[in-house]
Amino acid sequence: MGRQHVEQIAKQLEVLYPGDAKTLCALHFETPFQLLVATVLSAQTTDAAVNAATHVLFARYPTPQELAIADIANVAEIVYSTGFYRTKANRIVELAGQIVDRYQGEVPEQLEELTTLPGVGRKTANVVRSVCFGLPGLPVDTHVARLSNRLGLSSSQNAEVIEQELCGLLPESRWGSFSLQLILHGRRICRARTPSCFRCELAPSCDSAPASVR
DNA sequence: ATCCCGAGGG
DNA sequence: CCCTCTGGAT
Numbered sequence: 001m002g003r004q005h006v007e008q009i010a011k012q013l014e015v016l017y018p019g020d021a022k023t024l025c026a027l028h029f030e031t032p033f034q035l036l037v038a039t040v041l042s043a044q045t046t047d048a049a050v051n052a053a054t055h056v057l058f059a060r061y062p063t064p065q066e067l068a069i070a071d072i073a074n075v076a077e078i079v080y081s082t083g084f085y086r087t088k089a090n091r092i093v094e095l096a097g098q099i100v101d102r103y104q105g106e107v108p109e110q111l112e113e114l115t116t117l118p119g120v121g122r123k124t125a126n127v128v129r130s131v132c133f134g135l136p137g138l139p140v141d142t143h144v145a146r147l148s149n150r151l152g153l154s155s156s157q158n159a160e161v162i163e164q165e166l167c168g169l170l171p172e173s174r175w176g177s178f179s180l181q182l183i184l185h186g187r188r189i190c191r192a193r194t195p196s197c198f199r200c201e202l203a204p205s206c207d208s209a210p211a212s213v214r
Numbered sequence: 215a216t217c218c219c220g221a222g223g224g
Numbered sequence: 225c226c227c228t229c230t231g232g233a234t
Contacts, residue, residue, distance in 0.1 A: 043218095044218085044219080044220090045219090045220075045221080046221080046222075048222095049220080049221070049222090080219095080220075081220060081221070082219090082220075082221090083218080083219040083220040083221075084217095084218045084219050084220080085218090085219070085220080086218075086219085087217090087218050087219085088218090088219095191223095191224090193224075194224070
């Protein structure tokens with residue numbers, strides 16, 4: 001691996017998917033609270049499904065104050081198509097309540113505070129930090145984990161270990177955008193089952209690409 | 215390790 | 225028809 005290996009990859013990703021974390025984020029939102037909710041809903045579903053649900057959800061419950069007192073069954077109906085709908089409906093209503101009660105309606109910025117909220121794990125907390133607040137945070141989801149392994153940036157299967165290793169390889173200013181760039185590349189080219197190495201721009205610097213395309 | 219859970223892609 | 229999707233809590 002080494003520094004040069006990462007820099008080569010990071011540089012190519014910047015060309016392929018230009019922009020900062022906020023620009024690259026595919027989730028629709030107006031406020032930090034809305035991004036937090038959208039990210040909780042994004043578990044095991046597509047961003048398109050989340051955006052369709054939040055379009056309706058935020059029209060009816062735009063603020064934590066309003067979502068906190070929402071009818072759970074109605075919320076479940078709205079988020080139904082994102083999957084895990086009972087769990088998600090309960091989580092986001094409870095989440096809204098805690099934001100109101102514990103944080104005066106304002107989403108906290110510290111990772112340790114964010115991860116105490118229901119439905120908010122390390123990945124979600126880092127999304128909010130990097131996309132919304134412009135703070136250092138490198139979300140590791142299934143795409144980031146898979147591409148990090150394939151590219152030879154980490155050999156760990158543990159998301160938190162991968163996060164630490166990637167953070168050590170990149171400047172803080174690139175943490176958020178790098179994560180989103182890996183996600184976009186994972187969706188377009190480096191898919192889980194059928195990676196298109198033959199048309200991958202990163203193949204020359206990828207440990208896992210077949211020799212024929214490097 | 216298992217559960218939550220629908221929808222679209224390959 | 226199987227797999228995967230911007231996971232988190234128990």
